[in-house]
Amino acid sequence: MDQLIFYTLSALTLVSALVVVFAKSPMYSVLSLIVCFFTIAGHYILLNAQFLAITHIIVYAGAIMVLFLFVVMLLNLNKESEQHKPLKLRIAATISAGMLFLTLIASLKSTQFVSFIAPPPSDMGIVENVGQKLFTDYLLPFEISSILFLSAMIGAVVLAKRDKKR
Amino acid sequence: MTENVIIDPNLYFLGLLIPLFPLLGFLVNGLLGKFLPKASAGWIGSGAVLASFICVLYIFNSLGVNDVIRIDLFEWIVFSGIDISFGLSIDPLTVIMMLVVTGVGFLIHLYSIGYMHDDEGFGRFFVYLNLFIFFMLLLVMGSNFLMMFIGWEGVGLCSYLLIGFWFKNDAYNDAAQKAFVMNRIGDLGFLLAMFFILFQFGTLDFAAVERLAPSIAEHQGLITTIALLLFIGAIGKSAQLPLFTWLPDAMAGPTPVSALIHAATMVTAGIYMVVRSNVLFALSPIALNVILAVGVATSVFAAIIGLKQNDIKKVLAYSTVSQLGLMFVALGLGAFTSGIFHLVTHAFFKALLFLGAGSVIHALHGEQDIRKMGGLKKLIPITYITFLLASLAISGFPLLSGFFSKDEILAHAFQQNILIWIIISLSSLLTAFYMFRLVYLTFANSFRGTDEAKHHIHESPWTMTVPLIILCVLSVFGGLLGLPAVFHAQHWLAGYLSAVTDGSAQYLHHAEHLSHSMEIILMSIAGVGAILMILFARHQYVTKKQLPPADESLTGFEKLVANKFYVDELYERFISQPVFKMSEGFGGFVDKKILDRVVNGVGTVVDMSGKTLRLLQTGNTGFYIFAMVIGMIVIFIIRLLI
Amino acid sequence: MGTVEHIIPLNWYIFVSTFLFCIGVMGVMFRKNGIIILMCIEIMLNAVNLLLVAFSAYSGNTDGQVFVFFIMVVAAAEVAVGLALLMSIYRNIGSTNIDVLNKLKW
Numbered sequence: 001m002d003q004l005i006f007y008t009l010s011a012l013t014l015v016s017a018l019v020v021v022f023a024k025s026p027m028y029s030v031l032s033l034i035v036c037f038f039t040i041a042g043h044y045i046l047l048n049a050q051f052l053a054i055t056h057i058i059v060y061a062g063a064i065m066v067l068f069l070f071v072v073m074l075l076n077l078n079k080e081s082e083q084h085k086p087l088k089l090r091i092a093a094t095i096s097a098g099m100l101f102l103t104l105i106a107s108l109k110s111t112q113f114v115s116f117i118a119p120p121p122s123d124m125g126i127v128e129n130v131g132q133k134l135f136t137d138y139l140l141p142f143e144i145s146s147i148l149f150l151s152a153m154i155g156a157v158v159l160a161k162r163d164k165k166r
Numbered sequence: 167m168t169e170n171v172i173i174d175p176n177l178y179f180l181g182l183l184i185p186l187f188p189l190l191g192f193l194v195n196g197l198l199g200k201f202l203p204k205a206s207a208g209w210i211g212s213g214a215v216l217a218s219f220i221c222v223l224y225i226f227n228s229l230g231v232n233d234v235i236r237i238d239l240f241e242w243i244v245f246s247g248i249d250i251s252f253g254l255s256i257d258p259l260t261v262i263m264m265l266v267v268t269g270v271g272f273l274i275h276l277y278s279i280g281y282m283h284d285d286e287g288f289g290r291f292f293v294y295l296n297l298f299i300f301f302m303l304l305l306v307m308g309s310n311f312l313m314m315f316i317g318w319e320g321v322g323l324c325s326y327l328l329i330g331f332w333f334k335n336d337a338y339n340d341a342a343q344k345a346f347v348m349n350r351i352g353d354l355g356f357l358l359a360m361f362f363i364l365f366q367f368g369t370l371d372f373a374a375v376e377r378l379a380p381s382i383a384e385h386q387g388l389i390t391t392i393a394l395l396l397f398i399g400a401i402g403k404s405a406q407l408p409l410f411t412w413l414p415d416a417m418a419g420p421t422p423v424s425a426l427i428h429a430a431t432m433v434t435a436g437i438y439m440v441v442r443s444n445v446l447f448a449l450s451p452i453a454l455n456v457i458l459a460v461g462v463a464t465s466v467f468a469a470i471i472g473l474k475q476n477d478i479k480k481v482l483a484y485s486t487v488s489q490l491g492l493m494f495v496a497l498g499l500g501a502f503t504s505g506i507f508h509l510v511t512h513a514f515f516k517a518l519l520f521l522g523a524g525s526v527i528h529a530l531h532g533e534q535d536i537r538k539m540g541g542l543k544k545l546i547p548i549t550y551i552t553f554l555l556a557s558l559a560i561s562g563f564p565l566l567s568g569f570f571s572k573d574e575i576l577a578h579a580f581q582q583n584i585l586i587w588i589i590i591s592l593s594s595l596l597t598a599f600y601m602f603r604l605v606y607l608t609f610a611n612s613f614r615g616t617d618e619a620k621h622h623i624h625e626s627p628w629t630m631t632v633p634l635i636i637l638c639v640l641s642v643f644g645g646l647l648g649l650p651a652v653f654h655a656q657h658w659l660a661g662y663l664s665a666v667t668d669g670s671a672q673y674l675h676h677a678e679h680l681s682h683s684m685e686i687i688l689m690s691i692a693g694v695g696a697i698l699m700i701l702f703a704r705h706q707y708v709t710k711k712q713l714p715p716a717d718e719s720l721t722g723f724e725k726l727v728a729n730k731f732y733v734d735e736l737y738e739r740f741i742s743q744p745v746f747k748m749s750e751g752f753g754g755f756v757d758k759k760i761l762d763r764v765v766n767g768v769g770t771v772v773d774m775s776g777k778t779l780r781l782l783q784t785g786n787t788g789f790y791i792f793a794m795v796i797g798m799i800v801i802f803i804i805r806l807l808i
Numbered sequence: 809m810g811t812v813e814h815i816i817p818l819n820w821y822i823f824v825s826t827f828l829f830c831i832g833v834m835g836v837m838f839r840k841n842g843i844i845i846l847m848c849i850e851i852m853l854n855a856v857n858l859l860l861v862a863f864s865a866y867s868g869n870t871d872g873q874v875f876v877f878f879i880m881v882v883a884a885a886e887v888a889v890g891l892a893l894l895m896s897i898y899r900n901i902g903s904t905n906i907d908v909l910n911k912l913k914w
Contacts, residue, residue: 090838093792
């Protein structure tokens with residue numbers, strides 16, 4: 001059962017990611033990216049990271065993807081206005097990405113993993129445990145990330161604001 | 167060797183003062199000369215040397231034969247077992263040298279006041295002269311080879327400055343450079359010898375080297391190398407074959423300079439250095455033989471050249487070279503004291519000869535060619551009498567100073583090797599002849615110049631004649647320093663210097679002492695020979711009134727001699743020209759065609775590759791990412807393969 | 809679902825996330841549209857996230873999940889700024905084609 005779910009989710013993830021890259025219209029890309037994110041959230045649940053799965057959906061599907069959608073629609077990007085690279089470059093890109101994959105997998109072969117024998121506690125990913133870690137060991141980075149958000153927000157506002165002098 | 171180091175604050179202080187006076191004179195004249203009246207420079211300079219002379223006299227008076235005053239001012243170079251102090255030491259040998267340097271030096275300073283009176287560089291002249299005296303004192307007072315080397319280089323510098331004193335004349339500047347370069351060749355030998363000594367003994371101190379030297383007596387190769395390298399230094403400084411050609415050219419300098427530097431003091435530094443390190447030389451028979459050979463060859467060679475010179479100063483210059491050769495003969499025979507003895511008497515009469523020549527030149531307003539002189543006997547009598555006596559002294563006229571000092575060397579030569587005795591006897595006979603050729607051509611008969619010139623001839627002022635007279639007295643009676651045993655007298659100089667030369671006595675081969683009758687026979691031969699040569703010269707140049715022919719009319723051997731055996735031309739042809747050719751080759755080909763091209767090529771390659779590679783910077787982000795991915799792949803592949 | 813670790817080997821997750829990452833890399837090289845490139849960067853970030861969570865689960869260490877949390881934070885900020893930049897670019901050149909922006913060269 002678990003394996004079946006894993007295969008399905010993995011297949012969906014990869015296919016939707018490929019669609020993101022190959023889709024003619026940006027709108028399709030955005031939509032298939034949403035699918036991709038949801039399947040990744042499924043992976044998280046499968047891996048007992050429930051809190052992360054929820055956060056993932058909220059942040060990516062709820063915030064980031066909406067942002068993407070808004071921008072795509074705002075700029076009125078569609079299939080017709082889309083420009084593509086020359087075919088040669090696209091083939092080169094595909095080949096080099098494939099080679100990267102091969103070399104990464106090949107280097108994986110020569111890697112020695114520490115064997116994970118002890119069964120992990122199944123409630124490892126629940127809010128309580130993650131929160132415990134987050135607010136004790138990682139409290140300072142957590143607080144600092146709020147500053148990052150603040151500056152990102154200001155930056156985004158400044159950049160996106162229309163220049164009044166023009 | 168029993169040296170007795172005295173620690174007497176007074177002597178210490180006086181010893182320190184000796185070189186300081188000329189230094190002070192140099193500084194005062196050099197830095198404040200502009201603010202002082204012109205005439206004062208000469209008196210300040212002379213006074214400084216006189217003050218030194220008085221100090222030396224005091225030390226001479228209070229220093230025993232075995233005493234040494236050591237003045238270690240400060241530690242100079244101290245590292246890894248090497249310890250060279252900036253120190254002076256005064257022993258009998260130093261005292262003798264200091265007496266000559268400051269005594270003769272003072273007289274020549276005094277003389278210069280008159281001689282240089284009208285020169286625009288009057289002040290500058292005394293600045294250089296005082297600096298020279300300072301360095302010369304440093305040379306003879308230094309307690310180690312390095313201190314000696316400082317003085318050695320310093321006097322070389324002053325020699326250069328003074329030869330080129332009239333720097334507006336290009337020929338004089340060339341002569342100065344020639345002297346400097348020739349000296350550098352010798353200096354290199356000295357320097358190498360110092361490195362060897364330092365390497366072998368770990369010290370440069372004279373006393374320590376003398377103490378340690380016998381320990382390497384078995385290593386003949388090493389000790390001979392050191393001795394010969396030192397001797398190369400002496401060859402350069404004392405103008406021996408084959409580095410003698412600078413000395414005749416050095417006559418370009420003012421005549422007092424020729425007297426002081428190029429006759430009495432600086433050129434004898436080589437002799438002093440050999441005597442100072444006599445133990446090193448005594449340990450190496452080969453080195454002594456080389457010195458002997460060079461001395462004999464130089465002595466004869468220079469004497470022959472002297473026969474045909476027509477410039478009054480050139481004759482004296484070759485005579486100096488010849489006499490220096492004679493001193494080296496003495497050293498080569500192991501008769502160190504005799505060498506110093508001849509050095510001292512030579513300083514007296516050769517300085518006198520130069521000063522006399524200077525007086526003649528002064529009287530004739532710069533004329534130096536003896537063919538245009540003659541008949542000066544009546545016109546400048548004091549100069550004539552002193553010059554005549556000095557010539558008698560150098561020729562070895564019986565009972566004058568040169569007679570005794572030469573005779574001592576001849577006696578040593580006779581003891582050890584009769585062939586050498588014959589050769590150097592010949593050389594002294596030649597000396598007698600060319601000196602009197604000079605005397606007669608200059609002073610005898612009638613004046614050969616213009617009436618205008620004759621009208622202006624006058625005796626020199628007292629500042630010039632007084633030194634002449636004093637030096638004349640010294641030339642006549644200087645021989646008393648070393649009366650031989652025949653006269654039932656102690657050889658005073660030998661006794662005085664015994665502490666210095668005793669160290670080497672045991673290593674030298676000692677011939678049997680000559681019997682007194684034999685000694686008297688030798689003296690008679692030398693004396694009679696000298697007198698005969700003088701009479702022969704008189705016959706030639708007074709009775710027959712011969713004149714040296716013009717240079718162009720000479721043929722064969724005479725031409726060869728008059729042109730100094732073409733030594734300069736040989737050096738020019740076989741050393742200077744090839745070097746120039748080589749530097750042209752290196753400059754034109756190696757530098758321009760190879761080195762420059764390599765250097766420019768590197769620049770071009772970098773420039774070109776920069777111009778090409780910057781095109782990679784397309785500004786296209788996709789391309790950058792592409793390159794990055796390729797790079798990642800390559801790194802991973804390399805990682806996999808390794 | 810509590811024993812998934814024992815059924816699915818860790819290597820599979822590694823394969824999936826590596827593949828996902830390479831798709832992201834390919835997308836960046838493949839497309840001209842700035843927005844798609846941003847999306848591909850998100851895919852790459854998520855590939856890394858997935859791998860981190862997988863390692864975290866298999867090693868029983870929560871730290872990995874906290875890292876993922878922070879990566880999400882950064883990704884969100886990045887997207888916000890990136891999209892703002894793209895808006896600004898679009899306003900200036902009338903498209904989101906980043907190949908036009910090649911003035912910064914030589």
